Amino acid sequence: MLIARTIDELRQHLAAAHKPAFVPTMGNLHEGHLTLLRHAKTLGDLSVASIFVNRLQFLPHEDFDSYPRTWAGDCAQLEAEGCDLLFAPDEAELYPQPQTFKVHPDPVLANILEGQFRPGFFTGVSTVVMKLFTAVFAGKAQGVAVFGKKDYQQLMVIRQMVRQFALPIDISGVDTCRAPDGLALSSRNGYLSATERAEAVQLSLALRQLGQDALAAGPALPAQLPLLQAQAMDHLRQRGWQPDYLTVRRRQDLQAPQAGDDLVVLGAAKLGATRLIDNWEV
16 A cells, blocks of 8 residues: 655655545544445545544544554555555645635534534535545546445535535445444544443434334424434434434435425434434434
């Protein structure tokens, strides 16, 4: 596996590639990330992963400084999976000056759900992804980037960004990778105590139940939805969670659903000091 620390090195290693397949990460890799890489290797002629903990997408009170950085283990896992090229810039390389030019996604999509509780998050995500895309795909007629569906809203934001900027990049979404009990794999799961880890699956279970209740409501869903969502939130609160949202939205744009829409249930909640997110398409 080749490792590039600068954009110039990255582009030199990519010079002969016709269709790079790219998996951006913040490191602390787990099976979910490796699943994305395996999928990427089927889509292009050279697999590229990146590791960069992006300061722009963390709020001041969040865990940028303490976010797990597991460089040696990450490299070993990527190499074992046959990753061709790892891009691992430091902040000075990716942001050599303050990043005053930023990508501000459509607020109709980006200021709801995660964007409501983490203001500016999707601006930080969109800006770093655009910069990584520019580094990886410059001069390429086509490319593909792979993202997990666990970050469902993020995937939608990035797809919309690529469409609106007419980037020659296919965005491939991969189903959420889960532990045997159904917990969505996440780098932040490592923050959970043993007791919290046993409880953590309840977020997934609550979302599944909310999805089933939404389907059962049928044509009455718009009228019943506020009560169904409130009940799901109360269920988690009674178990000691601090939920931000458990909600049912239509898949196409994450707006309030009408009867007959294809649905997705999404949730975010804190268990102790750890904030978890999950979703299910229903």
